[in-house]
Amino acid sequence: MRRREDPGRRWGVLADDVTGACDVAAELRAVGLEVAVVLGVPDVEHLPRDVDVIVVGLGTRTAPRERAVAETLTAARALPAAGHGRWYQKYCSTFDSTDDGMIGPVADALLAEAALHGSAGTPATPHADRTVYRGHLFVGDRLLSESSLASHPLTPMTDSDLVRVLSRQTEHPVGSIPLRTVHAGPAAVAAELAAAPRHVLLDALDDADLDVLAAALHPDDGPAPHRLAGGGAGLMTAFGRRIPRAARAAVDGPAASEGPGIVLVGSASDRTRAQLDAVGGPTTTIDAHAAVADPATEAERVLDVVAGLLADGRRPVVSASHDPAAIAQAQAAHGTEVAAAAVEDVLARVARHAVERLGVRRLLVAGGESSGAVARGLGLRALRLTERVDPGVAWAVGVTDSGIPVAVLLKSGNFGGVDLFERAWGCAP
Template sequence: MTDRWGVIADDVTGACDVAAELRELGLDVAVVLGVPQPADIPRGVDAVVVGLGARTAPRERAVAESLAAAAALREAGAGRWYQKYCSTFDSTDEGMIGPVAEALVDAGGHRASVGTPATPHADRTVYRGHLFVGDRLLSESPLAHHPLTPMTDPDLVRVLSRQTTRPVALLDRRALGEGADAVAGRLAHASGHVIADALDDADLDVLADAIETAGDRVLPGGGAGLITALARRIRPSGDGAVEREHPEAGGDLVIAGSASARTREQLAAAGGPTVEIGALDADARPDDVVATALDGIRADLAAGRVPVVSAGHDEVAIAFAQGRLGVARAAAAVEAVLAEIARRSVAELGVRRLLVAGGETSGAVTRALGVRSLRLTRRVDPGVAWATGRASAVAGEPVVGVLLKSGNFGGVDLFTRAWEVAP
């Protein structure tokens, strides 16, 4: 069938965010990591989510990978595309949200893209085109200081206009108040891009109804909120009790690559990290850093503790390393070390369940393990769920349980509570 939703997410944690919410609706959801071949995409599921590594990629690569994913989804029978981007619109003026939307609009024969990053369950809302994180404008939130995608402008029409030559219009909340039929009428004449306000799920439901009526004229996109509203119109194909592979008994491991405020709180609640990875050391002597980290993990596992490996969250130290190495090189050095620690922990120490915080870190870890697809098992918090997959880069290809989360997601006690429902 060609009417299944195929979600094209710009990173791994964004894919898992969507999949967690769709799974909560009782849908059977598959997550495919990286650019898939049609044969990689399961046919007997309600929705397929592709997790790319495109959020901070050069535009040309982001567009090419998104188009390749869309083509594979269509060939595999998931021909209704949704462009998933972050609920905080993480994208600089050189970013990929606008160019990818344009490419997918053209490839799908649509007239316009329409969407919103608003995700009320994650406290992300849009009003008069301005994105709020909780009760603060995006530009007044910690996202304003993100090392790779600092969000200093909360006006999404302005932000998107700087990424595209096509017109960007606002569908404000007053228009949503006119009802789905009126909104569908507006979308029928739209071109370029439309950013929509949304303060709650009711707003998203109006927009979803309008998108359904508009049909192929528009490409929907945004955060997990809107695709969840669209998915509320799907009848699950089964009872949600699909048999899944489960990991063998083994050790647990937390890898926190995110420097977000919420991840810092989660680290503190867990008692702090076992090992901290500094960018300068990771760049200069990665093998030694990995070996030292494995010693600490081994000791914790032997003592019955869950080891926690952190990228370090001292802002002064991070800034110093970025000044010495540059932002991109510092980040790449840490991600490479964290990914190798994860791989060797599974291969050598018997770790079978990993909780990974941070989008870039999650992508690096899953690539290092050779995990190409995931099946969702249990939602823990909004946008946060456990999944299972095979670590094909490890001898024997063991099944591993992974919880891949955006740095800002999850309750403060997630690093200790998540294990209660782990596969």
């Protein structure tokens, strides 16, 4: 018999970026749970009390260690006040993190805070074609180090051995549990966990493997091992499949007002480029040089184009440049981080003014950093998940800091079908 869930032990997910938060929230919503996404370090007084899972979307993936640790701990300490005292450390399904990165330091800080003796997790996320075998991370049929993530501008992943990667981020020992143990069942995994090092990375190829890991880490018929669970959306979704459904009506969030939609693109991933190509029609491209020089003026230029398209009954698409030569030139002139931040600033300004001045009420945003910038630009603090469109991709509703209800779809650059930019509008709130 499945045990009743202790309200004080509901899950609180600590995600290192906004699209990662929306990814796991979309999958939890798909298994029938009520989920709220809180953006940024939460205010205890405004945390929802009527959902199964709270997902906190931080902006710590590429943050300095000290800031990543401080913001994660502040968020973690707030969650028990809303009855969500069981933590899950959500990081990217491609383990995005440099040697100076935050996965190891954040795990160590959470272990100390909760007086746990170790962590156990996996970035394996079958819906995103991320798997782990013999401690190595695969993207599709390629090792992580042979995928496009090897040349990521901020977190180049050139090592597929997760034990090696995590060992460079923590002074504590790191081990792994192989697939043969997972296939032996939850008891075998639990037994190996009992003798494992402080940090353990887990092999998994599919949802059945993740269900075994979830049962081993938090069994129904006994005390849970004293380990912090973490990883991609896949393992947290396996925990979600084990959560008893609340005996109450579904929770309604704010409804988005009637109004047009807009697509905002900051990602340069291959999948996002394919989605842009599938849309066809004109795309307004942000000039990175102009964005660095004067983001307000560049945003106004873009808004003039957007206003004209809306007046013609068309759905505007605004994007960072995908021209390799233009990107290289902007990065060489201003630096990679400065150029990227300026473009994100323009996207955020366009989003805010499109909502407040042009009546836009639905925004589809592609790219993790861009989604965070747009959410901050709109002043969104919390979202209620509504409709899952694709694996890891869902619409949500929230209220801007100027009191306007909007619907947003905040997606990782690599997620969603090729036709997402057209198909998503059919189920927008």
